[in-house]
Amino acid sequence: MKLSVMSPVLNEMSLEDAIRYLSELGVDSMEIGAGGYPGKVHLDPKEYLANPQKVEDFKALLAKYNMKLSAVACHGNPIHPNKEIATAYHNDFVDAMKVAVMLGVDTIIGFSGCPGDCDASRYPNWITCTWPPEYLDVLNWQWNEVLIPYWKETAKLAEEIGIKKIAFEMHPGFMVYNPPTLLKLREAVGDIIGANVDPSHLFWQGIDPCEAIKMLKGAIYHFHAKDTKIDETNTKTTGVLDTTNDYAKLAERSWIFRTVGYGHGKEVWNNIISALKTVGYDGAISIEHEDGLMAPLEGLKKAIAFLKDVIICESAGEMWWV
Numbered sequence: 001m002k003l004s005v006m007s008p009v010l011n012e013m014s015l016e017d018a019i020r021y022l023s024e025l026g027v028d029s030m031e032i033g034a035g036g037y038p039g040k041v042h043l044d045p046k047e048y049l050a051n052p053q054k055v056e057d058f059k060a061l062l063a064k065y066n067m068k069l070s071a072v073a074c075h076g077n078p079i080h081p082n083k084e085i086a087t088a089y090h091n092d093f094v095d096a097m098k099v100a101v102m103l104g105v106d107t108i109i110g111f112s113g114c115p116g117d118c119d120a121s122r123y124p125n126w127i128t129c130t131w132p133p134e135y136l137d138v139l140n141w142q143w144n145e146v147l148i149p150y151w152k153e154t155a156k157l158a159e160e161i162g163i164k165k166i167a168f169e170m171h172p173g174f175m176v177y178n179p180p181t182l183l184k185l186r187e188a189v190g191d192i193i194g195a196n197v198d199p200s201h202l203f204w205q206g207i208d209p210c211e212a213i214k215m216l217k218g219a220i221y222h223f224h225a226k227d228t229k230i231d232e233t234n235t236k237t238t239g240v241l242d243t244t245n246d247y248a249k250l251a252e253r254s255w256i257f258r259t260v261g262y263g264h265g266k267e268v269w270n271n272i273i274s275a276l277k278t279v280g281y282d283g284a285i286s287i288e289h290e291d292g293l294m295a296p297l298e299g300l301k302k303a304i305a306f307l308k309d310v311i312i313c314e315s316a317g318e319m320w321w322v
Contacts, residue, residue, distance in 0.1 A: 035092030036076030045095035070284035081116030112176035167196035194221035227263030
């Protein structure tokens with residue numbers, strides 16, 4: 001396994017300063033934001049597609065600091081019911097895929113997206129229950145008329161570009177939000193679709209990350225190291241479907257994102273890493289910082305120190321005691 005960092009936490013730094021900083025902290029690789037919600041601070045695909053020399057300069061920077069790229073991140077909603085918004089996210093995703101291949105990366109991270117409830121919708125509509133029955137009608141329409149056709153076409157384009165792995169974060173608010181929905185889309189579209197497992201989104205929903213990892217064996221293409229703290233008192237009255245829209249009201253929410261180790265202890269994270277090894281995942285463990293109680297660099301440094309003691313870096317080798 002390799003220790004990685006998702007780049008937006010370092011958006012205040014230049015690209016070279018960010019790479020140097022991570023190298024000095026002992027980080028092995030970087031997940032670079034290239035559009036959509038992660039932004040384009042360190043990598044604007046259009047600039048690189050228009051000037052291939054920038055790609056070579058980027059590669060030279062990585063080599064200078066012995067840094068790898070684990071993936072290119074371009075999260076968005078390319079099936080948004082507002083066609084202008086959907087097109088912008090789609091174009092960002094396509095450009096990100098193209099520049100990823102130019103940089104020698106075959107994995108792109110994103111969201112599945114969420115459509116509206118009909119062709120005339122203005123806003124996404126995330127269905128969370130199947131009754132009354134019209135909700136199920138909407139859900140079937142979303143899957144069969146929008147989600148699957150879009151990703152079949154986009155997966156075909158990805159393969160033509162040279163992308164081998166589209167790794168979806170399973171995030172509430174989007175069609176793919178848990179292991180069953182990830183596997184359902186993978187079955188419909190093909191093995192190019194896989195998971196970017198982020199335990200923070202699973203903890204939030206009450207899903208056991210270790211059991212999710214077992215269920216996703218063979219379909220895990222990337223991993224985000226981010227934690228969630230569940231407030232038991234607030235959850236007992238509000239539940240986990242918390243629409244408190246101010247993330248700064250930390251004491252009022254049912255859950256908040258935390259730096260790894262501050263939502264769940266070392267034993268939990270040891271088990272998660274061990275579960276990944278058990279199913280054959282040996283790729284990047286990419287830190288994503290979204291902790292409202294810590295400054296970005298403090299949270300990042302604490303996460304790096306925590307994970308260095310948790311990640312299994314070497315092959316187990318022969319079982320000499322058997």
